[in-house]
Amino acid sequence: MESGVPLLEIRNLHAGIDGNQILNGIDIEIGPGEIHAIMGRNGSGKTTTANIVMGHPDFDVESGEIKLNGKDLLELESWERAKEGVFLSFQYPQAVPGLQVGNFLKKSVASINGEEAAKGKKFRELLKNSMKELNMPSSFLSRYVNDGFSGGEKKRFEILQMMLLQPQLAILDETDSGLDIDGIRTVATGINSSIRGTDSGALIITHYSRILDYIKPDKIHVLIDGKIVATGDATLATDLEENGYDWLEEKVRRGGD
Amino acid sequence: MESTQEARDVVGDYKAGWHDTENSTIRFDSGLSEKVVRDISKIKNEPEWMTEIRVKAYKHFSEREMPTWGNMSMLEQIDFEKVCYYLRSSSATENDWDEVPEEIRNTFERLGIPEAEQKWLSGVTAQYESEAVYHSIREDLVSQGVIFLDMDSGLKEYPDIVKKWFCSVVPYSDNKFSALNTAVWSGGSFIYVPKGVHVEMPVQAYFRINAKNMGQFERTLIIADEGSSIHYVEGCTAPTYSTDSLHSAVVELVALPGSHIRYSTVQNWSANVYNLVTKRGIAHENAKIEWVDGNIGSKLTMKYPSVILKGEGSHAEVISVAYSGNGQHQDAGAKIHHLASNTTSKILSKSISKDGGRGSYRGMVTVSPKAENCKLNIVCDALILDDESRSDTYPTMEVANSTARCEHEASVSKVSDDQLFYLMSRGHTEEEALALIVNGFFEPFTRELPMEYAVELNKLMALEMEGSIG
Numbered sequence: 001m002e003s004g005v006p007l008l009e010i011r012n013l014h015a016g017i018d019g020n021q022i023l024n025g026i027d028i029e030i031g032p033g034e035i036h037a038i039m040g041r042n043g044s045g046k047t048t049t050a051n052i053v054m055g056h057p058d059f060d061v062e063s064g065e066i067k068l069n070g071k072d073l074l075e076l077e078s079w080e081r082a083k084e085g086v087f088l089s090f091q092y093p094q095a096v097p098g099l100q101v102g103n104f105l106k107k108s109v110a111s112i113n114g115e116e117a118a119k120g121k122k123f124r125e126l127l128k129n130s131m132k133e134l135n136m137p138s139s140f141l142s143r144y145v146n147d148g149f150s151g152g153e154k155k156r157f158e159i160l161q162m163m164l165l166q167p168q169l170a171i172l173d174e175t176d177s178g179l180d181i182d183g184i185r186t187v188a189t190g191i192n193s194s195i196r197g198t199d200s201g202a203l204i205i206t207h208y209s210r211i212l213d214y215i216k217p218d219k220i221h222v223l224i225d226g227k228i229v230a231t232g233d234a235t236l237a238t239d240l241e242e243n244g245y246d247w248l249e250e251k252v253r254r255g256g257d
Numbered sequence: 258m259e260s261t262q263e264a265r266d267v268v269g270d271y272k273a274g275w276h277d278t279e280n281s282t283i284r285f286d287s288g289l290s291e292k293v294v295r296d297i298s299k300i301k302n303e304p305e306w307m308t309e310i311r312v313k314a315y316k317h318f319s320e321r322e323m324p325t326w327g328n329m330s331m332l333e334q335i336d337f338e339k340v341c342y343y344l345r346s347s348s349a350t351e352n353d354w355d356e357v358p359e360e361i362r363n364t365f366e367r368l369g370i371p372e373a374e375q376k377w378l379s380g381v382t383a384q385y386e387s388e389a390v391y392h393s394i395r396e397d398l399v400s401q402g403v404i405f406l407d408m409d410s411g412l413k414e415y416p417d418i419v420k421k422w423f424c425s426v427v428p429y430s431d432n433k434f435s436a437l438n439t440a441v442w443s444g445g446s447f448i449y450v451p452k453g454v455h456v457e458m459p460v461q462a463y464f465r466i467n468a469k470n471m472g473q474f475e476r477t478l479i480i481a482d483e484g485s486s487i488h489y490v491e492g493c494t495a496p497t498y499s500t501d502s503l504h505s506a507v508v509e510l511v512a513l514p515g516s517h518i519r520y521s522t523v524q525n526w527s528a529n530v531y532n533l534v535t536k537r538g539i540a541h542e543n544a545k546i547e548w549v550d551g552n553i554g555s556k557l558t559m560k561y562p563s564v565i566l567k568g569e570g571s572h573a574e575v576i577s578v579a580y581s582g583n584g585q586h587q588d589a590g591a592k593i594h595h596l597a598s599n600t601t602s603k604i605l606s607k608s609i610s611k612d613g614g615r616g617s618y619r620g621m622v623t624v625s626p627k628a629e630n631c632k633l634n635i636v637c638d639a640l641i642l643d644d645e646s647r648s649d650t651y652p653t654m655e656v657a658n659s660t661a662r663c664e665h666e667a668s669v670s671k672v673s674d675d676q677l678f679y680l681m682s683r684g685h686t687e688e689e690a691l692a693l694i695v696n697g698f699f700e701p702f703t704r705e706l707p708m709e710y711a712v713e714l715n716k717l718m719a720l721e722m723e724g725s726i727g
Contacts, residue, residue: 051678054678054682055681055682056678057674057678058674077681077686077687078678078681078682079681079682079683079684079685079686079687079689079690081682082681082682082683082684083684086682087682088682090679090682092675093679094673094675094676094678094679094680095676096676096679096680096693096694096697097697097698097700098696098697098698098699098700098701099693099694099696099697099700100700104683104693107685107693108683108684108685111683111684111685111689112683112684144697144700145697161683165683165684
């Protein structure tokens with residue numbers, strides 16, 4: 001990779017849905033090997049940011065730029081972005097009754113990383129080891145995608161997909177919610193082993209600082225009303241956990257006067 | 258020969274839509290009369306009793322009104338005078354593939370028939386227009402006494418068995434189209450499985466209409482003797498013409514005590530074929546009949562595979578899927594009659610409609626007053642892919658015995674943007690994503706098919722999803 005080109009670059013992003021403005025100028029820059037987090041209350045625009053980077057067709061981007069390794073993502077459909085290396089772990093993964101997990105994983109890996117990547121011993125080993133790491137029994141493979149999964153199973157399945165697809169940029173939208181402490185630890189291990197020490201990066205969206213204790217993000221961005229109001233290191237998460245968002249909102253209001 | 262474009266304008270793109278130049282040795286003038294019926298029987302050199310049944314059936318057909326349900330406006334478009342009722346392209350049924358006329362052989366080779374036979378079939382018969390052109394069965398089955406013939410040969414070689422069972426499950430007077438079939442039937446399969454013999458690999462029949470304005474009226478009779486089992490698979494295609502063809506088959510199954518018949522169909526007629534078929538089986542004590550029925554093609558299909566549970570402890574299953582695209586109406590379903598005690602039945606119906614297509618589930622389940630402790634389970638799911646398409650459910654249940662346990666579930670769903678987005682985020686185009694959803698929806702059906710058919714069906718559905726995103 002060219003030095004100096006960020007992995008993900010979001011510049012002055014304004015976007016909304018059905019005429020409602022949600023994002024009012026977002027700037028985020030993630031370098032290779034970095035893990036960032038976005039924190040904020042419900043409705044602050046966290047999930048919208050994730051959906052827009054992945055290319056959800058319902059959202060309208062009014063202005064701004066999103067680039068992956070210097071390439072304009074806004075020109076691409078979501079499946080093309082996936083092939084460029086963008087991955088989204090969904091807050092609410094969708095069920096597809098009748099589509100077997102094993103078959104789906106194979107098809108997705110083939111589609112994103114090529115037919116060869118989904119064949120043979122190497123793929124089987126990766127699948128086996130990843131499932132083991134996530135404490136998933138092999139019987140999981142014959143179930144239908146997210147059909148009747150518990151909250152925890154859904155989240156682990158998202159991480160399993162991430163581990164197999166080996167994305168350049170992983171966006172994890174509240175992957176920690178609905179997980180118990182063991183689940184969070186397992187998921188964090190999965191994220192660390194996929195990103196740390198590689199040229200990939202991750203953007204973690206969360207309400208809680210707990211998962212960040214295990215992942216130790218390089219930067220934390222706080223989103224309020226579709227704008228990033230503060231960016232800091234891991235200590236920012238602790239501040240938010242202890243003091244809530246009120247003090248930040250207050251600061252924004254004062255700043256806006 | 259007409260232009261392909263003209264045909265496309267009428268029925269759209271269709272994978273099996275090529276056709277060979279029609280090279281018939283005998284082609285009847287179109288139109289139906291007692292003479293046509295007698296001529297068919299004569300050409301086949303049939304016994305007197307068969308000629309008489311044909312003539313009676315013809316008279317019934319002429320007098321019988323069209324059904325007053327299903328899709329009446331489509332039914333009224335059928336012009337029985339324009340249909341060719343008999344067309345023979347080959348003078349004999351060959352059991353050596355190389356002896357089949359080259360053009361016909363090419364057709365079936367393009368459809369992969371001889372290859373499939375070598376790999377995974379116990380026997381195969383291929384019917385082209387009115388007559389079977391190729392037929393074979395594995396030697397070991399013959400030595401066990403299994404009879405697998407085309408229906409015409411069955412009548413010649415085993416007249417007593419045919420006479421005993423012909424019209425015993427589906428009388429010619431059952432409906433207008435069973436009368437028509439009985440009057441002009443030609444081809445189809447005749448199978449007898451002796452007591453206790455299990456035919457492990459499926460036997461297959463393949464039906465192809467090549468000529469335009471053609472009527473195909475095959476007649477199939479399967480008798481499974483006590484404690485035997487067989488799996489019969491049929492596939493159907495036709496080329497794409499701008500004028501309509503008519504396919505009206507009758508299938509009769511007799512499952513004697515303790516036997517098991519499974520009958521699987523993947524129907525992919527082109528979208529100008531009327532597919533009006535009567536399929537029925539009688540299950541004796543502890544016998545089991547399963548219909549696995551896939552309807553992908555045709556203009557109008559009206560087909561309700563049915564089972565009469567006559568013997569105690571018998572079991573029926575009807576698993577069906579229907580895909581209705583532009584200009585298509587699949588009016589499909591199931592009928593099950595519980596006449597005896599401790600009988601069980603299961604109906605699973607799945608339909609997909611798209612581009613203004615219409616899918617209907619029409620089902621009837623009855624339990625007679627004397628039938629104690631029957632169990633019925635009915636599940637109907639519909640998936641509608643756009644706002645122009647339509648799905649209807651017409652379930653009828655007549656339960657005259659209070660010990661029966663009935664379960665009925667129905668659902669109608671649509672593909673959501675979020676579901677598509679989820680799959681697209683995993684590298685699948687919108688069309689591929691839709692195909693994954695659709696094939697998933699059909700999975701409870703495809704898993705019941707032999708693998709080769711399941712793979713074919715999935716490919717077919719992926720093709721149907723192409724160009725669907727606008």
